[in-house]
Amino acid sequence: MSDRPHTPLLDTVQYPADLRKLSKDQLPQLADELRQEMISAVSVTGGHLGAGLGVVELTVAAHYVFDTPNDKLIWDVGHQAYPHKIMTGRRDRIRTLRQGGGLSGFTRRSESEYDPFGAAHSSTSISAALGFAIANKLGETPGRAIAVIGDGALSAGMAYEAMNNAAAAGNRLIVILNDNDMSIAPPVGSLRNSLARLVSSGKYLAPRKLAQKLARAMPEPLHVAARKMEEYARGMFTGGTLFDELGFYYVGPVDGHDVRALVEVLENVRDADIGPMLVHVVTQKGKGYAPAENSADKYHGVVKFDVVSGKQDKGPGGGPPAYQNVFGETLAKLADTDPKIVAITAAMPSGTGVDKFAAKHPHRAFDVGIAEQHAVTFAAGLAAQGMRPFVAIYSTFLQRAYDQVVHDVAIQNLPVRFAMDRAGLVGADGATHAGSFDLAYLCTLPNFVVMAPSDEAELAHMVKTMEVHDSGPIAVRYPRGEGRGVPLPDQPQALEIGKGRIVREGKKVAILSLGTRLAEAEKAADQLDAKGLSTTVADLRFAKPLDHELIRKLMTTHEVVVTVEEAAVGGVGAHVLTLASDEGLTDAGLKVRTMRLPDTFQEHDKPEKQYDEARINAPHIVETVLKALRVNSAGVEEVRA
Known part of the structure; x- marks a missing residue:
């Protein structure tokens, strides 16, 4: 295509083996072309942009130095792996990212041998890499495991749990910290590269290993003292004391956009025999594309955009508000008169609407980083002390804190309020981000109240319901995207716990809907009524406790009931x-x-196609009713054999 960038060097590289035929002097040009190719591709498909742009040079250097796929390169989260996909035989499909039948937006084992471990949730890479490294060690198989972690992923405790357990892997495990968000050790200009080359070189490692051997030969008190002197002296210069304590040899910081320096450091690390190593690489999110550099948050994830202007194609605008914004704005308004309300999010303030709350109540908004377990128990502590905490977390991410939900909240019957965003199917983000399981894992818990709004006005009422519910934990689940366009209430009203509502009345068929499938239930009722099958539609509102009285009435007065x-x-x-x-x-x-989601992990696709595949749209509801009644599509009863 004529709008694609000119990439003569990248055109010669289909797999990492091709990359390794290039000279080191050619790598900067290759990185530039790779960056332009990624920008061009994501402008067509949408997806995660900023994180991938920040690791272009790192991607080139890692594949140049390590023997992938024999060495296992594991990308944390996976949304930073678009350049990796281009370099590993998938360039011809890169413009199918996140499209139905196309490439996943994350790493995926079934997609390529260069994706040794699938990831879309954060902070799993070091644990997985440790597994690969130990398996190779036990099997006496050559090969290293390299975990690339960053983009805030070190704010999760799981990463430290893995590092604390990593000593047994020896030099088969290498962790690359892609530091694009916070500075663990302050960058110090060009000195940081020369220092990294020094501490990763044989000239430094050899005497250090000798010093360690001599120290071990000393009496115990002198051994300990010598080790600590060496450790803290190096820590003063490099900032690596924390990682030393976790059993890693720290190298860095390294300029993550100097591909030659990266190659030299990674070669030294590859050839070292001193134990697990951590390479601290400092990068800039959105590097090389001015709009993304100037607004890293807005260009973390993007829809289709114009490459020249950076303008994103967000549609005409002016439509119904997004559910996340209804939640955030409603909560902020309630907090104006309720000083006990506190909002907590786990690294997703804008994605959950907590940014709306924080803008008005900054001292009562807490972003705890990628630490869902901590978020839940933190909220439990707040609740135990009389506050009204709202924990806003994507449904799929709340799965990571299930033990805390059970042990710290439900068993103690603490009034923690859970706002579960992205409940249900999520389109292009696919199975890893679909909030499919929250009803199953929350409705089984004693003491819980679980709600789902059918539209944005109902969500506002449910946020108010959560505010005043002080007798135990309560949760609301709502989908990704915009509401139905119904007017929002000026003053939300608390709902009666466990009570649904009748939306329309009929006599033969009853459809019990929970959540935003109500619109499809109403369409189905119109079609059934047209066939002479009088249909009631009920909005349950509550998955727990169920409205026993309403359900009992409908079941005793209708021939067919469909949920x-x-x-x-x-x-x-x-x-x-x-x-x-x-x-x-x-x-x-x-x-x-x-009627529910199928017992499978649905592939990424457009939402409307996912709903059709799941068979939970109006035509499928009608078909289910007709089959139950054994009547044909015209509403005429079939002849029974």
């Missing part, structure tokens, strides 16, 4: 079936059908 939810098996449908079984409501021939 609809955007969640995995084990959600509201399962609990409705349990209620019907416990109370004998199906004994008189009532037909109950449950």
